[in-house]
Structure formats: structure tokens, C-alpha cells
Amino acid sequence: MTLSIAHLGPRGTYTEQAAIFYVNSLIKKTGIAATLCPYPSIAQSLQAVAVGYTQLAVVPVENSIEGSVTMTMDTLWQLDNLRIQLALVMPIVHTLISCASGLDSIKTVYSHPQALAQCQGWLERFLPTVKLIPTNSTTEPLQYLESDNTAAVITSSRGAQLYNLPILASGINDYPENCTRFWVVSQSQTEADYHISSADASHTSLAFTVPSNMPGALVKPLQVFAQLNINLSRIESRPTKRSLGEYLFFIDLEADTTSAQMQSALEQLTTYTEVIKIFGSYNVLPISPLEL
């Protein structure tokens, strides 16, 4: 059996790096081999799983500096048949890659908007006059470098290695504690035969809408969790896309859906929510810098 895993491409993205870590852990723990399938967007990676082109997708969820990856949240809500199997937390170290002879000759810096934002202080200090150009991924613009000596790309050192391109500066992110959380996602009916952790799930993710816009509409569902002593590790609002001021709430909880507390919480929650979708219970695996 060989699994296929969708991820944001082209080769060398941080998402691919997280997917490779997962693939290596999987074969070590379970003997199951997996191949990687790069897709041009996060939405297309998740759609690939939803329609069964691949068994899994690895997608970024949030970065410690730039926050939520909204495309992941919105697509997960829309697709309706996906389940989170595992979370990975990976340290992010950005490098500046260019065929320029030095920083002085750089005129344009390309990267994903999240990476540009995570290095904005460094860019203002060392390259204050360059043009910043957002791209679909951190590796997509690497193709421009060989033909343009005034261009640079912010990406991972793995990107430089893969495409055999020179690194001009390393560790250029403004905050050293920069990390990104990823989810490993399957179809919801899939039996989890590729779990790499045998422990009980530590987290559950779900999303809901509240029935009406009145004082306390959001407090009530949150009180349910507080009273049952379930810690909320994250809350994120997203527009319902129906009208301005109507939101979905994405919530991560520190509990397994099968626990008695969570069962009771989910039962009470039906009273205070309109639509509720449970994206699954899972463990969180931190990736050490040495494992990359």
C-alpha cells in the first residue's frame, strides 16, 4: 500500500517539508510508504482529497506571526467531507536566495505574502527600496532567478538546495520564534490506519454559526466549554459570505471528541449553534529543527 499526499507546490515549499517529515515518520512507525503530489493552491490540495485523487493532504493552518491561513479554513468548511488526522508544528527559517552578487544589486523580492510579511522588518532595514512582489508559494518564483540577476526570493534553505541556487542571507525572519502549524487531512469516512501516534487525541477542531446576532450569542457556546473545564486553544472568526457582520467561528479545543466531557459539550452545543461541523480529533506533533 502506498498513500498519496497532496500539498502546495512546486517542490521545496514549507508545506512539502512538513509533508516529507510526515512521510518519514509514517514509514518508520507503520511501514506505510507515501508519495507526494504538489498542487498549485491549498484549496486544490484539499479538493484532491475530497474527490479521492489523493488519500491525504498536508495544509498550513496558522503561522505564529501572520496568523490564520484563511484559504484552509474556508475550504474545510465548504468541502464538508474532510477530517483532520494530525497536526504538525514546524519551525520556519527564511532565507534570501538570489543570483545577485550582493544585496546592493537586488531590485525585486518575490515570495508568498505570508513570508514577505514575516520578514518585513529585515527587508525595511537591508533592502528598503526594493519592490516586493507577492506570489502563490515561496518556491513558484525561483524560476525567475537564473535569468534575472536583480531578483531575489524568500524561501527555505531546502528551496536553495533543491534548485541549486545561492543563499544570500539566512534567518531573515523578524521573529526567531516563527513556526507554522499544519494539518494532515483525509476524507471523513477514512479509517485512520496511518496514525503515527497511539496516544489519545489531544485536540478537537470544529466550526459553527450562531443562530442570531444578539448579546451573548457567542458567549453561550463558549460557556459550555468553560463550565466543562475544556480549554479553548484557539478561536477564529470567518465571514459566512452571506452578509457583512455574519460569521462562522472556528474553534480548537484541548479534548478528544470521544471523551465524556466533549460528548456532553457537543450535546449542549446543539442548543446554541445553528450549523456545527466537527473536523476531527487529533494529536499535535512538534517537529524539531534537527529533524528537517
Added chain:
Amino acid sequence: MTLSIAHLGPRGTYTEQAAIFYVNSLIKKTGIAATLCPYPSIAQSLQAVAVGYTQLAVVPVENSIEGSVTMTMDTLWQLDNLRIQLALVMPIVHTLISCASGLDSIKTVYSHPQALAQCQGWLERFLPTVKLIPTNSTTEPLQYLESDNTAAVITSSRGAQLYNLPILASGINDYPENCTRFWVVSQSQTEADYHISSADASHTSLAFTVPSNMPGALVKPLQVFAQLNINLSRIESRPTKRSLGEYLFFIDLEADTTSAQMQSALEQLTTYTEVIKIFGSYNVLPISPLEL
């Protein structure tokens, strides 16, 4: 007296359109004239006010489809000395502008990531094979059109008019109910002598961090508002940028800070929050499509 107003440029952006509406309302209601100063980013528009280059800035806050403009929230929290004077809600109608002879010959579509995302369904249907290139604003890429007949830009019809460029398709946003909320922002110590509404403020915006990561840490501040019957019209979490899982909460409330309820809420809130910043009380002015 002539006010200067910073906004995201170059000329023809939706933010400029909102700023023009504000300038026209201001002169009609108060006789105060204002000039517009385009800046290359939202952060730079807000910084211009913070250091006194301009008296006001108009910045986008959230779109009904794509959600929060995180650069606005993060910069407002960082700058510390800004106050919201007014909110504007503007309907958004995207058009496709190009010098191509028809849709068939288009190979590349440029626009701000929010605009690309708001038209993704239309793009998949009518231009499924084109390359989508994100840009810093909806008007920045208009410069490419005259020299490249295979390029198109998603922007406002005003952008087409201003730069005298042909419209290939109108109303291409996936959801007709597409609107964006903007804030008019000044320095916090500024006397509000350019209010265009005399009514009591209907909304207050604030942000806070909670002291510790434990069950109920967020529920307590929200309960304060619910018990005082103050409606929460929006909650948005943003990373503190210290470590993954630590958040700021941005909250919009339907009350004026000077009301007895809000005074009581703010007093109670100090017990449950770590740092709290109040960005001001203001009215919300909807812009009708006929006024654009």
C-alpha cells in the same frame, strides 16, 4: 483649513473611492476641504497619521467575503496612538479590465489577493487556464495592460475610467452582496472636529490579551459584555507574535464608550485582561451604490 488623508494607492483603489466619498461628505456637512495622499501600503497609510504626515487615513478593515484585513489590525495594535473616527461600508463591484480583444486571448490576471479570491468562481468558469498573479493593490498592475495584450486586471470600473482602459466584464464577483468596511482613523489625541455625523457613536472597537491560557480565559471578558447587554458585532483573533497559540482579541461592540454600560464593562474588563487598547467609538455610514 485643508485636511490631508492617507490611503492605499495608486489612484483608483477601492480605498481611494471610500476616501473620496468621505471627502465629499465632509465638505458638504462641515465645509472642511481635504486632499488625498496615496501610499504604497495600508501600514504606511496608518504610519503617516501616527507620525503626523497626514491628519487622517482611510483603511479597509474587513470584506464580507474574504474577512479581515490583518495588516490593518496588526498596525493599529502596534502604533498605539490612533483612534477610529468613523466606519464606512461600501458595496464592491469588480470588473475585468484588459486591452485583449476577448476573454480567449487572456493569459494572466493580476489583482490584490482579496479581489482574486472574491472572483475565484468566475475565474474558474470563464478563465480556467490563466495564471493568477497577486499584487499590492487593485490598481498597481494597470500599468502592465497597455504593453501586454494578454494581461487583465480585476479592479473597479473607476480604475478603468481613470486610466482610460477598456472593461471586458463587469460584476464578476462571486457573491453579489460583496462589501468592504473601512475605518477613518486619526491620532488619538485629535479633537474630532471633522465628524460628519452628529449622532451618538453606535460602535466601539477595542483589543486585549488575556492573562493566561486556561479554560474560560476568553469567556470571562465576553460575559462582561453579555451581562451588560452589550452586543458584540465582531470578534477576531490575531497572533501576539510571541509564540504559537498566544492571541490578541479584536472586538467590535454596539455601544459608545461614554455610555454607563460601557464604562462599567471597561472597569470590569481590567480584571480579566492583560493589556487592553481602546481604538475609539464611532458611527457606521453605509455608502449607497448611487453615491459612488
